[in-house]
Amino acid sequence: MTAPDGPAWEFLLLFAVVIGGPLLLERARVPGIIGLLLGGYAIGPNGFGWISQASDTLPDLGQLGLLYLMFVAGLELDLALLRAYRRSAISFGLLTFAAPMAAGTAVGFALGWGAPAALLLGSLLASHTLIVYPLIRGGGLGSDPAVATAVGATVLTDTLALIVLAVVAGTAGSAASTWEVLLRLVAGFAVLGGFCFYTLPRAARWCFRRLGGERTVRYLVAIAGFLAAAVLAQVFGIEGIVGAFFAGLALNRLVPNEGRLMDRIDFFGAAVFIPVFLVSVGLILDPRVIAQPSTLGLAALFVVACVGGKALAAWLARVLLGFSGSRAGVMFALTTPQAAATLASTTIGYQIGLFGTSVVNAVLVLILVSLVVSPIAGRRFMRQVPRPSATDRPLGARVVLAVSTVEPPPEVFRLAARIAAPDGGVVHPVLLRRESDPAHDTAAVSALEAAASAHGVDGAGAVVVDRSLAAGIAHAAAAHLATLVVVDGPMWSDTAGVAPPAPVLEYRGTDGALLHAAPTPDLAAELGRRAATSIDA
Template sequence: MDIIVDQLIEEFQLPLHNPVLIFSLILFIILLAPLVLHRIRIPGIIGLIVSGIIIGPAGLNILEKSLFVDVFSTIGLLYIMFIAGLELDLNEFKANRNKSLLFGFLTFAIPISIGFPVCYYVLGFDFNASLLTSSMFATHTLVTYPIVSKLGLSKNLAVAVTVGGTILTDTAVLVLLAVILGSHNGGLTFDFWLRLGISLVLFSAFMFLVIPRIAKWFFRKLESEKHSHYIFVLSVVFFSAFLAELAGLESIIGAFVAGLALNKLIPHSSALMNRIGFIGNSLFIPFFLISVGMIVDVSVILSGPMALIIAGTLTFVAIFGKWMAAWITQIIFKFSKGQRKLIFGLSSAHAAATLAVILVGYKAGILDANILNGTVILILVTCVIASFATESAAKMIIRNVDDEESLHLSYRAHKENILIPIANLVNIDKVLDFAVLIKEKKSTNPLSILTVVPNTSEAEKTIIKAKEGLENYINEATASDTNATIMATIDFNAASGIARTAKEIMADIILLGWPQKTGFLDKLIGDKMESILQNTEKTLFICDFEIPLVNHKKLILIIPPNAEFEEGFAIWLHKIAKLSIELSVPIDLHSTEPTHDAILKFAKDNKVTLNLNYAHFNDWDQFMKLTEHIGDTDIVILVSSRRGYISHFSQLDRIPQRLERSFPSMSKMIIYPQ
């Protein structure tokens, strides 16, 4: 026993040296840091860098910089730059190339023009350090692009211009990096410029003329060997990085160019792209972000005012430079205030390319620890500011769009598809009754009743048993002239099975039963309902009917501000209006005036008769007062919103639990619009 204890003590001596234990620790951090920080709305990239600071030599000294860490860190750095080149939309760039080129020039030149004098004269850096640091201000990473995509503005001209400008500014910064390193190592002689010019020409010719032809041949010859495709792509990335070093460039330039060279051969929605993103985002890139945190020395930041002054100055200059570029772009192209704010939000986040440039400069001895630490703080601040700015700008643009057709039903009624996942048979009859009432009679698709069974050796028997249990309810649905079908799928996780099936059958609406009570661990790592919300974008009804539907006397409809701007507004409103008509019950509406006006416009445009009683409501801190006059035969219908969407605000996330605690035996429904 003593031997085992002594061995454990030896293995856990700090810093850790056992590669298996080190790898296990890194994986646990990659797993848990984003999950925990997601709960408090902190971007995962920040959590991983902070984790690296904590476990690094300057933190708790759990890990030290080693060859093992350096190898994975280098792979992650190259992977980031490769994906940056691969994900750029070259077609979008071509369509708006003149505007993108001008914005790319502005967002490159303005931050450098502001940053260089500040670094050289104010902060007292030498010439190379000033130029390299100011070039870092010119980079940007499209960290907030998913926000724009989620809100349906990815086709907006301001977005296209910003995305296109990313190609120019990041490429220019990487070429400038090569020049600065050349100057640092031997001076900008004629031989240097000649070698750099020839190297760039030969390297570009090989990457853009030879590599795509080899890749096409390889993908065609080994079409069925899907795993080989990924290995081939990975080989190209690292070989390109090696060739870039031979050419006197940085390896990150080679990885970035490899992404551009393979861009057209790897569609963004392909299985290969999914594998590239999955493995990179799951392992290599998080490893790199943790290693960046390990380099940070907190004691340097806390050692005196100079470190904080440098960090504050770098952050201010980075934000101001990007704002100026966005403002001048707005003036030149006559963009709206919302579009200017959107350009700033998309282009102000510093992450991947910034880390790459600063890390290379730090390792080359051009930059010191103060600049590295200040850059990490800059990344933390700009990612947060960019997130808020992008979301605010996107909502501003949506509000200002005057689209007269926006309140018409946007999907074809004869193709409507409703998915009903069943976890247990409790109250399934009431959920099916609700589905039958709201289903479009013109739709040729049956109601799809889904059961997800665990992937075990008993899976087939479980499917048969589940189907047999649902047969009686199918008969009841058929009796009402509504077709229904039973579906079964095997998955380790019920939520992923539901999300996958919803995509496979292209469901318009998903009906779910009320979630069961969850424990602390479920709340920490995300329960089934939250997982479904994150992985599906369709209209979601979460239902809890305590009495038969026909016994209800009133619908209490509570809607948040800006709900009329959500894409699925017309869909769920049409279903609630249909339910009101089918049950012959009135709707008591609680919302703001603009939402009320939008509902009346919807009714007029779609020739829907609404039995509506309206009361103004916008005090969500006093939400529970609305429920004081609700009877046992009423249905409370709360229209909520997914996080990040235009009508979402923090109180909405807490109301379902408050409803459950206060009215466990009352009929209620929560709607998450498409």
């Protein structure tokens, strides 16, 4: 008998940590991410030594997980909120980047570090990850101006942090002059930006419409997209995570947060890729180094610079942007957590020799502190913020497309998709049946979803059976919390005793469209701008 070894053994250990680590830590009210880091330490060379220092399996897979993490970070950002609150988001983004950036850089110089290491430290402290956002959104504050401002600011802070990382990583250890490196980076960002924000969305849209009927194809196109962006970034000496993040931003509108494709991306990310990256970071965790006074001293400085800088930015937002104290507290809670970009910059700084093991372990302590402080602050301040009205949801947030056949005209799909697109919303196709109609078969939903996918609609299909088509429309809209219902044809005529829970737009082919549910002139005008049909209100 021999001791277990090889990829099968390493993957068994990996998935044991992924399953058990978060469960054990969350029972102690500690964020599950800490369980993954500690589990990586336990199985790594500094723990029980079950995975040796020479193993490349988990570190290589962890690098893929790092790219995946930054891709998902770009996909999940709400760009509609950024557009709606762009002025306050840009202002707060600059504040919440500049304050910890300056503090972290000052700490680096005070420690005697060179400019590249000090600037990289400042940038990693300036970034943040929206780990607390699900908690805030679950409390009903997803559309609050302060929350929207903090979410929008994330685009700016993470982009600036990644640009600093690209410049530092590109100049560190390079034999070329600084001007040559900067010229290469400028050219690289220009090419990368053109690929990500022009070529990639068009190519992905074409693939989604031509090949999107296959469930796996849409997912594989998204994965290939961010990998292509990462490879292109590396060609110009830019870290691959910058390309992955930009690819996420570029595909943001094509992948609604509540669509089926985003469900698959989240599933594989949460189940495999992102946990693998966190476990791979835990492999270099060393409690003997953390317990050293020098490491604890570094961690204390990092915490003061990061948390203090984020608190200062939130206070300045209260003074300069007119937010209340409780809203400023929510903004602090949203922008303090350190995870995705922080771990990415720290890992790369360690790989290129700017950071030592003590710095990496000190940053892990910072991450732990930020993940404990932020939810506490979020729960405290969110209770003091008034909840927005439910009617404040964007028009295209959740569009229900009600049809009576599995092959409706393509124009009705495009109409619903055009209405949802500006808000990054999702369209849910619903097949309506009366109780007196023949029973539908199970292939009906699949056929409807395939037809919807071919026209850029990514929502989950469903069948609703009711006493009348109008009643089915009303119940489908209520079940999906619809902000608008698009109906294929005059199915809203039999409305006796039925009150629509959302505005209803009947598509009538060449005759245009008819808007029901007492529309306001503003609503009709907005629908007219989004749709390519005439609207009679």
